[in-house]
Amino acid sequence: MSKVTPDPFFLSFRALVEEYKALATGECNEARATSSRVAAYIDAQLAMIEELKAREQAGRPVPHASEAVVLMTGLQGYTLLQRAPWLDADVRARLETLAGWPMYLERGPYRFTADFGTHHQLRWAKEYAAIAHRPSLRAVEIGVFEGMTSTWLLDNVLTDPTSRLICVDAFEPPRNVDNYAFARRANAPTPEQLFDANIAASSGASKVQKIAAYSGVALRTLPVDTFDLVYVDGSHLAPDVLEDAILVWRMLKVGALVTFDDYGWELPVDPLERPQPALDAFMTIFAGKFELVHKSWQLTLRKLRA
Numbered sequence: 001m002s003k004v005t006p007d008p009f010f011l012s013f014r015a016l017v018e019e020y021k022a023l024a025t026g027e028c029n030e031a032r033a034t035s036s037r038v039a040a041y042i043d044a045q046l047a048m049i050e051e052l053k054a055r056e057q058a059g060r061p062v063p064h065a066s067e068a069v070v071l072m073t074g075l076q077g078y079t080l081l082q083r084a085p086w087l088d089a090d091v092r093a094r095l096e097t098l099a100g101w102p103m104y105l106e107r108g109p110y111r112f113t114a115d116f117g118t119h120h121q122l123r124w125a126k127e128y129a130a131i132a133h134r135p136s137l138r139a140v141e142i143g144v145f146e147g148m149t150s151t152w153l154l155d156n157v158l159t160d161p162t163s164r165l166i167c168v169d170a171f172e173p174p175r176n177v178d179n180y181a182f183a184r185r186a187n188a189p190t191p192e193q194l195f196d197a198n199i200a201a202s203s204g205a206s207k208v209q210k211i212a213a214y215s216g217v218a219l220r221t222l223p224v225d226t227f228d229l230v231y232v233d234g235s236h237l238a239p240d241v242l243e244d245a246i247l248v249w250r251m252l253k254v255g256a257l258v259t260f261d262d263y264g265w266e267l268p269v270d271p272l273e274r275p276q277p278a279l280d281a282f283m284t285i286f287a288g289k290f291e292l293v294h295k296s297w298q299l300t301l302r303k304l305r306a
């Protein structure tokens with residue numbers, strides 16, 4: 001297994017995630033979530049957002065896009081307001097400001113509560129240029145969430161009326177992320193409802209087949225030697241990613257592309273809760289059968305032979 005060298009910035013991002021969990025999860029109580037500790041958390045989180053923006057502007061890697069962290073911070077403010085009524089008035093006023101931050105990224109006809117795609121889209125446009133707009137493309141996305149990447153694929157790659165996209169998602173919180181104990185805002189749509197609304201707003205809606213199931217179940221129902229492009233962003237647990245990679249490999253045509261998200265993800269302390277060990281093992285075992293198209297935060301491979 002290749003050794004991951006932790007970036008100190010990623011470690012401080014992780015520490016803040018842990019601090020938020022300590023403040024807002026089941027242990028949320030007056031002794032733990034004190035006004036001074038919550039105020040210090042808000043300060044640190046605001047500083048983190050500025051640092052994320054600076055890193056993005058400098059083209060340096062970030063654990064999450066700053067726009068997404070802004071949305072998450074608004075939700076954290078809302079959650080702490082619900083869960084910690086004992087906080088001092090000045091801290092509650094700061095949380096109310098955060099809770100008033102935008103809930104959605106508005107992108108044309110679509111809206112999202114998180115951003116897992118924007119910072120990859122320029123690169124995808126180049127990587128997928130050779131197949132984009134071709135007729136009869138067959139693509140699969142595993143882990144679609146609210147449909148940010150699905151709608152991008154429909155609008156930028158699967159544009160021909162004869163192309164199709166299969167969208168696989170369990171539509172349940174991932175098993176290795178405890179959803180950071182966010183309170184759901186009153187009447188907020190679920191990810192699946194947002195996915196459905198975003199796909200309905202797309203001119204490519206009729207090309208989409210949704211399969212609401214775990215990938216380990218869904219992929220076994222799909223045909224082999226059929227797909228031109230598969231985007232893998234479901235479970236990030238190494239055993240699940242390894243299973244996805246092996247099942248996807250059979251589904252790809254020779255010459256087809258597969259992109260795995262979060263190859264460079266360092267957030268979970270346990271490496272077996274990250275995709276990288278699975279993908280390194282896969283590349284070792286399948287050596288000679290693929291061309292490495294891209295390896296950084298994401299991994300893109302082209303299938304050369306079965």
Ligand SMILES: C[S@@+](CC[C@H](N)C(=O)[O-])C[C@H]1O[C@@H](n2cnc3c(N)ncnc32)[C@H](O)[C@@H]1O
Nearest residue numbers: 143145148149169170171172214215233234235
């Ligand atoms: C990071 S989100 C995907 C983001 C999406 N690809 C995008 O670009 O907007 C991960 C998604 O994977 C789904 N998921 C997690 N484990 C899964 C599994 N074993 N099978 C299918 N979907 C899974 C979750 O429900 C979640 O919606």
